[in-house]
Amino acid sequence: MLPLTPCLLSLVLLVSPALLTPSATRKLQQTTKHEQDSIKVVISEGCAYTWKFVWWRRRRLCCPERTSGEAGEGGVRPPGRNVTGAGGSCCTSESKGAGCSIKPGTDECPNECSDQGRCEDGKCVCFPGYSGPDCSESSCPENCSDKGKCVNGRCECDPGFTGPDCSQTSCPDNCSDKGRCVNGRCECDSGFTGPSCADKSCPGNCNRRGRCVNGQCVCNPGFTGPDCSKKACPNDCNNRGRCENGKCVCDGGFTGADCSEIACPGNCNNKGRCVKGQCVCNPGFTGTDCSKKACPDDCNNRGRCVNGKCVCDGGFTGADCSEIACPGNCNNRGRCVNGQCVCNPGFTGTDCSKKACPDDCNNRGRCVNGKCVCDSGFTGADCSEIACPGNCNNRGRCVNGQCVCNPGFTGPDCSKKACPDDCNNRGRCVNGKCVCDGGFTGADCSEIACPGNCNNRGRCVNGQCICEDGFTGEDCSERTCPNDCSDQGRCVNGRCECNSGFTGEDCSQNSCPDNCNNRGQCVDGKCVCREGFTGQDCSEIACPDNCSNNGKCVNGKCVCSVGFGGPNCATQVCPNNCSNRGRCMRGRCVCRRGFTGKDCSQCQEGMTGPDCDMAMSGVSQLRAQNITDTSVTLVWSPPSVQYETYYITFTSQKEGDQQITLQVEGHLTTFIQTGLAAGQKYSVTIVGELNGRRGTESMTEFMTLISGPTNLRVVKTTSTTAVVQWEPSQGDIDRYRLTISPREGAGRTREMTVGPGENSAHIQQLEAGRMYDIILVAEKGLSRSQPATTQAVPDTISS
Numbered sequence: 166m167l168p169l170t171p172c173l174l175s176l177v178l179l180v181s182p183a184l185l186t187p188s189a190t191r192k193l194q195q196t197t198k199h200e201q202d203s204i205k206v207v208i209s210e211g212c213a214y215t216w217k218f219v220w221w222r223r224r225r226l227c228c229p230e231r232t233s234g235e236a237g238e239g240g241v242r243p244p245g246r247n248v249t250g251a252g253g254s255c256c257t258s259e260s261k262g263a264g265c266s267i268k269p270g271t272d273e274c275p276n277e278c279s280d281q282g283r284c285e286d287g288k289c290v291c292f293p294g295y296s297g298p299d300c301s302e303s304s305c306p307e308n309c310s311d312k313g314k315c316v317n318g319r320c321e322c323d324p325g326f327t328g329p330d331c332s333q334t335s336c337p338d339n340c341s342d343k344g345r346c347v348n349g350r351c352e353c354d355s356g357f358t359g360p361s362c363a364d365k366s367c368p369g370n371c372n373r374r375g376r377c378v379n380g381q382c383v384c385n386p387g388f389t390g391p392d393c394s395k396k397a398c399p400n401d402c403n404n405r406g407r408c409e410n411g412k413c414v415c416d417g418g419f420t421g422a423d424c425s426e427i428a429c430p431g432n433c434n435n436k437g438r439c440v441k442g443q444c445v446c447n448p449g450f451t452g453t454d455c456s457k458k459a460c461p462d463d464c465n466n467r468g469r470c471v472n473g474k475c476v477c478d479g480g481f482t483g484a485d486c487s488e489i490a491c492p493g494n495c496n497n498r499g500r501c502v503n504g505q506c507v508c509n510p511g512f513t514g515t516d517c518s519k520k521a522c523p524d525d526c527n528n529r530g531r532c533v534n535g536k537c538v539c540d541s542g543f544t545g546a547d548c549s550e551i552a553c554p555g556n557c558n559n560r561g562r563c564v565n566g567q568c569v570c571n572p573g574f575t576g577p578d579c580s581k582k583a584c585p586d587d588c589n590n591r592g593r594c595v596n597g598k599c600v601c602d603g604g605f606t607g608a609d610c611s612e613i614a615c616p617g618n619c620n621n622r623g624r625c626v627n628g629q630c631i632c633e634d635g636f637t638g639e640d641c642s643e644r645t646c647p648n649d650c651s652d653q654g655r656c657v658n659g660r661c662e663c664n665s666g667f668t669g670e671d672c673s674q675n676s677c678p679d680n681c682n683n684r685g686q687c688v689d690g691k692c693v694c695r696e697g698f699t700g701q702d703c704s705e706i707a708c709p710d711n712c713s714n715n716g717k718c719v720n721g722k723c724v725c726s727v728g729f730g731g732p733n734c735a736t737q738v739c740p741n742n743c744s745n746r747g748r749c750m751r752g753r754c755v756c757r758r759g760f761t762g763k764d765c766s767q768c769q770e771g772m773t774g775p776d777c778d779m780a781m782s783g784v785s786q787l788r789a790q791n792i793t794d795t796s797v798t799l800v801w802s803p804p805s806v807q808y809e810t811y812y813i814t815f816t817s818q819k820e821g822d823q824q825i826t827l828q829v830e831g832h833l834t835t836f837i838q839t840g841l842a843a844g845q846k847y848s849v850t851i852v853g854e855l856n857g858r859r860g861t862e863s864m865t866e867f868m869t870l871i872s873g874p875t876n877l878r879v880v881k882t883t884s885t886t887a888v889v890q891w892e893p894s895q896g897d898i899d900r901y902r903l904t905i906s907p908r909e910g911a912g913r914t915r916e917m918t919v920g921p922g923e924n925s926a927h928i929q930q931l932e933a934g935r936m937y938d939i940i941l942v943a944e945k946g947l948s949r950s951q952p953a954t955t956q957a958v959p960d961t962i963s964s
Contacts, residue, residue, distance in 0.1 A: 273287065274288060275289065275298050275299035278299055279301040281300035281301070294318075296315075305319060305330070307332065310326075310331045312326040313331035327346075333349075335349065337361035340353065341361050341362045343362035344362035364379075365379055367381060367382045368391050372388075374393035374394070395411075400425065402423055403423050406419060406424040420432065420439060427441055430453055431455075434454055434455050436450040446459070457473075458473025460485070465485050467481040468481060491504055493517075496516055498512040498517035498518070499512060519535075522536060524549065527548050529543040529549070551566040554578040555579075558580045560580070561574060561579040582598075583597060584597055584598060584609065585608050588600075588609055589605075592610040612626075613625075613628035617642065618640075620640050622642070635659060644658055645659060646661045650671055651672045651673040653667040653673070668687065675689055677691060677702065678701050679702040679704065681694065682698075684703035685703040706718075708721055708722060710734075712725065712734040713729070713734045713735040715735065725738075728740075728752055738752065739754045740754065743755075744765045746766070747765040771860065773856070773858065773860075779806055780806070781858070781861060783851070784804055785863070786801055787801040787851060787864070787865045788800055792869060793951065794871060794872050794951065795839055795869065796840075796841060797837070797838055797849075798837045799835065800834065800835050801835075801851065804853065806853070806855065806860065808831035808855050810830065811828070811830070811833065811852070811853050812851070812854060814851075815848075815849050816850075817842065818866075825838070831854075841869045843870060843895060843950075844948060849866070851863050870948060870949070871897075871943055871944070871945045871948050871949070872894040873943050873951040873952065873953060874893060874942075874953045875891065877953035877954065877955045878890055884931075884959050884960045885931050886928060888928070889941070889955065890924060891924055893924045894921075894950060898921045898950075899944050900918050901920070902916060902919075902941070902943075902949075903919060903928070904916050905937050905938075906940075907932070907935055908956070909935075909936070915930075921943075926941075933959045936957075937959075939956065941954075
């Protein structure tokens with residue numbers, strides 16, 4: 166056999182431990198403990214290095230010690246390195262055991278935990294699957310779920326439990342191998358049943374109408390069939406009929422719940438019972454099938470039975486014809502006793518057909534239809550009483566032959582009507598009524614009479630009339646008025662004619678003008694008009710909501726006050742409906758852009774045009790031209806809007822209160838103003854006006870020329886000089902400036918300054934006979950006046 170290198174040996178050992186055999190170059194010491202799947206293999210003296218390998222159940226190679234060299238294959242490291250057995254590397258010489266946790270001589274664990282755990286403080290902490298003080302015992306899954314004991318790594322479950330970890334509930338007899346166990350209950354295969362599936366099942370489980378015995382149904386009483394689904398019949402109908410839904414349908418001639426009895430005709434018509442094929446009829450019925458009604462005692466052979474009643478032969482009667490009959494059956498006015506009528510009270514005769522009279526009329530009369538017709542001189546229901554004259558005319562009672570009359574009647578026969586108290590001797594009785602003597606009255610003439618008998622409109626009390634309501638006067642002949650017209654009118658024939666201002670049945674109400682014209686009701690003298698009418702007399706047609714107190718009502722229509730509108734003047738309106746240039750909100754116009762005013766009829770400031778969309782701009786390029794000491798010419802470009810008028814205002818800046826305002830036509834583009842002060846600075850404004858509204862103002866400034874000297878003249882000349890004189894300027898100046906220029910030929914122009922108070926100047930150094938142009942201006946600041954000019958010719962020198 167070829168030598169095995171450590172790497173190859175590791176691979177071979179992982180594949181099969183059986184390949185480890187002795188060889189010349191390697192000694193193998195194999196120790197096997199048959200405890201579960203744990204195998205411990207120690208390999209020594211191999212390869213070029215001296216190694217020891219340990220293979221335990223986790224299939225890892227560990228090198229407990231190494232004499233030389235670097236780390237070998239499989240993660241094996243040399244001694245002295247910081248390695249841990251738990252990671253699959255080798256322990257040092259100072260440690261041993263699983264996880265290199267055991268240090269020799271200290272805290273050693275039993276049997277080095279059998280290499281199936283780590284040692285902590287002298288106690289083994291076993292790897293999963295092992296247990297025991299030295300981890301030598303294989304543990305069971307889930308510790309057998311506390312439902313069994315662990316034996317050699319396998320659970321021996323307690324009765325009633327099963328499974329690798331005893332967590333499952335077991336079934337009786339393991340379901341007899343005829344079903345499967347689900348949660349401790351057998352779900353039996355088809356054809357088997359019972360808690361352990363040991364019994365053969367029956368069809369349909371006998372439909373719960375029987376019990377299953379060896380796969381066959383033993384049905385409960387009343388059921389039959391292989392699965393007990395059918396209802397059984399008693400005694401199987403005794404083979405005298407067929408069984409349908411548990412009831413016997415008997416063959417002809419048989420009956421009973423089990424068809425055991427012989428049937429009777431018509432089943433005795435449910436009016437008797439069948440006994441051995443013969444009907445024993447119930448009381449009151451007879452016949453072979455009990456269809457006929459029976460008569461009592463079969464009518465005692467004294468009549469025939471018809472529909473259960475006896476029709477008796479002549480001379481017999483009674484429900485069973487047992488009695489002798491009476492004439493006319495006593496006409497139902499008595500009872501028949503042994504063929505003789507014993508009549509009811511009030512009846513008589515052999516057949517009780519006659520009405521009887523009381524006491525047989527005491528032999529003082531005859532009986533007719535039960536009433537006594539008494540003989541003359543006798544009366545009473547039984548003719549026992551002596552009669553009275555005329556039988557008292559039914560107006561009294563007869564007592565011993567004399568009439569005792571009823572109240573109101575009198576006379577021997579009570580034929581006359583009596584008067585009360587016999588009219589108190591104040592009148593006579595006529596047909597029961599008193600005709601009283603004069604001055605008396607009353608039903609019995611006991612009262613003193615009243616005038617006119619109060620005209621039947623009152624009652625007479627002691628000779629005075631107490632009139633009924635509505636009547637008055639001594640004889641109640643006059644009609645009264647309600648509340649005596651409340652002293653506000655007079656009573657005429659029972660009706661009040663009310664004074665002016667009053668009305669009502671008793672004139673107690675204040676009247677209303679024209680009776681409210683039948684358009685309302687009068688309440689306390691004031692008309693409460695119906696809807697739609699108004700006014701003191703309701704004669705006016707009302708306006709909606711009384712015009713909301715924002716207008717007056719005219720013929721039913723509201724004439725609204727200013728600022729209100731609508732049918733009832735409740736709506737606040739805007740002036741002129743905002744001229745259709747805005748909207749009305751709570752009586753105020755909210756004008757559209759460009760419009761203003763209470764009624765939006767005006768254009769906003771600076772705007773004009775039909776739609777107020779044209780700006781009232783000012784003139785442009787306003788400038789001053791042709792300025793003199795007293796005048797100026799204004800020039801401008803017109804704006805886009807055509808104004809009716811321009812207002813031009815000149816204001817002196819020296820004296821601000823001095824203004825000149827002029828009105829010119831709007832089509833002009835130029836204007837000349839005269840009469841200005843010389844040497845003054847002016848501001849000028851121009852503004853256009855259209856429809857009384859002014860536009861934007863335009864302004865410019867200018868200064869008038871200062872006033873210049875006038876009437877410049879030469880007053881004296883010599884051959885080299887000239888004297889000039891002038892009229893002084895009007896206004897303040899700083900100086901005069903003279904400019905002397907020779908007209909022709911060579912020469913230079915000279916200037917000379919003259920004080921403001923002077924009006925003449927002496928010009929020297931002139932050439933004789935030569936013409937000079939002399940210009941004189943007044944100056945103020947940088948301003949110059951219009952020049953005054955003249956010419957001077959010095960005198961010629963005579964030869």
